[in-house]
Amino acid sequence: MKTVIQIILAVAVLLLAYLLFESVQEPIRFNREVAKRERATIQKLKDIRTAEEAYKAKYGSYTGSFDTLIHFVKYDSFPIVRAIGSIPDSLLDLGVTENKAIEMGIIIRDTSYVSVLDSIFPPRYKIDSLPYVPFRDTNKFFLGATQLETASKVKVQVFEAHVLNDVLLHGLNRQLVINYNAEREKLVGFKGLKVGSLEASTNNAGNWE
DSSP: OHHHHHHHHHHHHHHHHHHHHHHHHHHHHHHHHHHHHHHHHHHHHHHHHHHHHHHHHHHSSOOSOHHHHHHHHHHOEEEEEEEESOOOHHHHHTTOOHHHHHHHTSSEEEEEEEEHHHHHSOTTOOGGGTTEETTEEEEEOEEEEEEEEOTTSOEEEEEEEEEEHHHHTTTSOHHHHHHHHHHHHHHHSOSEEEEEOSSSOOTTOBTTO
16 A cells, blocks of 8 residues: 555656656757747748838839739849930030930940849748748738828828738647737737838838847
8 A cells, every 4th residue: 555655646747757857848949849849930021021122113103912922033024224425524524414325326325124023132031931930831921001191191002911810829738829919019019020011101010129
């Protein structure tokens, strides 16, 4: 009987030790996984911002459609204008401008085109994956675009892309996700990661910046 009690106590001690170890390790593993997922997600949001800014540079507004944005990056191009020739010093002294030199045929402007994809992203960039949240390949970022009017009646183009923590951190300890949501909402006012805003002009800042 004494031996049985000793075995039970030993098992209980081991179980308590394991539970104590897990109570310390679980938040550590959670924070490590959160950091990994957020790093990848922040980079993807930066890429979305880069694509949106390129789109606006060409068309004057942002788009709230990933299909439109991806088609633009894959198939559209930017013009590159270069001047061939130079103005001789003798004509510069006479005040001849570049436009005048073009009229005179001294300088020729040559226009070529470069792919948007090659211009803004590294080689072999997987542009078709742009809408998808890292580690959650079936979930897409929210993407929206609109036009706001400031108090001084200035019209401003804005966009927003975001993902909620409930999506990004799916599969992790639920109570720790709830606690993390409360912390993030207190710090940045949003339970997730986002870039831009549909409610205010933010210079396309991310809420991690």
